[in-house]
Amino acid sequence: MSGTESEKRPEADRRTRVTVLVALAANLVIAVAKAVGGVAVGSPALLSEAAHSVADSFNEVFLLAALRRSRRPPDERHPFGYGKERFFWALLAAVGIFVMGGCFSVFQGIEALRNGAEEKLSGYVAGLIVLGVAFCAEGISLIRALHQVRREQRGLRDPALRTVVAEDGTAVLGVLLAIAGMALHMITGQVAWEASASLAIGALLVFVAYRLGADARDQLIGEAADPELSRRIRAQLAAESEIDSVEALLTMRTGLESTLVAARVDLVPGLDSERVEEVLVRIKRSLARTFSEADQIFLDVTDRSAHEAVESPAATGERGGA
Template identity: 60%
Template sequence: MGKDTQTKGTVFVALAANLVIAVAKAVGGLISTSPALLSEAAHSVADTLNEIFLLAALRRSRRRPDAQHPFGYGKERYFWSLLAAVGIFVMGGCFSFYQGITAFHEHEPHTLKAFLIATAVLVISLIAEGSSLVKALLQVRGGAREHGRSFRTELREGEDPTLRTVIGEDSAAVLGVLLALAGVGLHWATGGRQWEAWASLAIAVLLMFVAYRLGKDCRDTLIGEAADPRLRQRAHELLTRQPEIDTVTALLTMRLGVDSVLLAVRVDLTEGIDSETVEEAAVRIKSTLAEEFPELDQIFLDVTDATAEDRREAHELGRSLRAEAARHEGRN
């Protein structure tokens, strides 16, 4: 819950910044008739609505399991983050694309007053968006220290989609403001309005790319993404070390939420174990797994007789888990 409180604070900062900036950009864009500034206004409006989606995700994903949702509501966080990605694409990207296309056919004069208004609004926006981005990145750095991995790895593979969405939005916002500033500046310097049109189109492409990346991450988890390869490999090693287990024939995982993972294991026990010992061993093994890996809050242990084919697959399972964990470690 402490992480959620920190993430909620980051989202609130982004919400406040985007709300104020959206109003400033819209007013400034209407006064200056700058298509690049109006595109950025649409961008900020989309981000503002998306922060509301993310706050809903934080609240709803922590609801307790019930009869209709026995594994809890952890995946709601990914659903609302997916909606946020759609919002970035539709409200930000499509409107910016429209502004860019129409700007090629407009020929309104760009006065010094309009240039100064657009520039002032964009510079203030850059400071506000940059401050929000810095706060989100500081939270990522704290997570990297906690998990003992690099900043880049934490940024790429952090479990919280809400934080990744905020960082994606803020990064796109900072780059979008820089593109708008370039378009406005070149328009003033050359007298060609097409520079702002190109800036609007560049902002549209940027927003659509960010929306695609965020949506892809959420889609993978909603479909049913496996847990971290290192966790799977370590869980497999722990199981194979248990004296009652002869062979681990299958090990399946699925992320249910930010800090919730389902583990389903099929094992063949050593010969000569009576039914009472089997029950005691199952309870102890589950307890050991839960203690070693706190994120494993749903553990299912299936005892079966392994065939010769199962044993061959079990050998391949151990080899593939070690190889995948090694590749994952190498990328980090």
């Protein structure tokens, strides 16, 4: 990885940490306000939104842990580094949204349909004021997150930033649903409107949790690099005069900005073992310079009958920065 790239990563992580902290502060304040208001006025929609904010608050703590732990350098037990910590904690955040937010909201909606909810005019007014303040706070946090997405080259590829955007966007929609449910309950006197809003919030949270969890799952089990990056790596390998053909190219993201590259190549005839080793070292270093994400590069020669078997750091693989 180049020096410029390694300097940019901590700065980008610092901005992401600030974004997560802004979202955490907003969710903590809003969660307390919604919970107090929901209990005081007996509003199922408001209680659902309180559960949503509590879930988001826990998730921000998970994301802060992801930012800190994923920066640890490789060691003997984890030679490819700790980059996938980001995806693990993002998966826990998705589970938190599902359990604490989605399931509780659905439960509140069902309970309201079964048992009803009695609210006075003052309760409606207080609840709507709380939701209005929550809408402003969540909106500010969402604008901050979207602004960073536009600034960052990696954008929504960062699971921490993607989770914050999803949480804040869902929170804004959830507040609008809760306001609509409370307003219609107040106008018609039918609790079904507010219960339906709570159920809709729950369904929205379950959907968002599923999408975030699916993304994290793909990364944890070993997702390939972006197809465009793979295409460019293959093209550079094929352009090397000593390479006759690229038999196979395998890639796997090992972190937010780190990728493992394993290529099986067939070299042109007539290269002796010493020349093969020199060629592989040069090609590997060229790839590492061109593609900063490729911090683990492995090259293997396929035609060992024409080219002597070479067991060297270049042939068996070493860190891209070497």
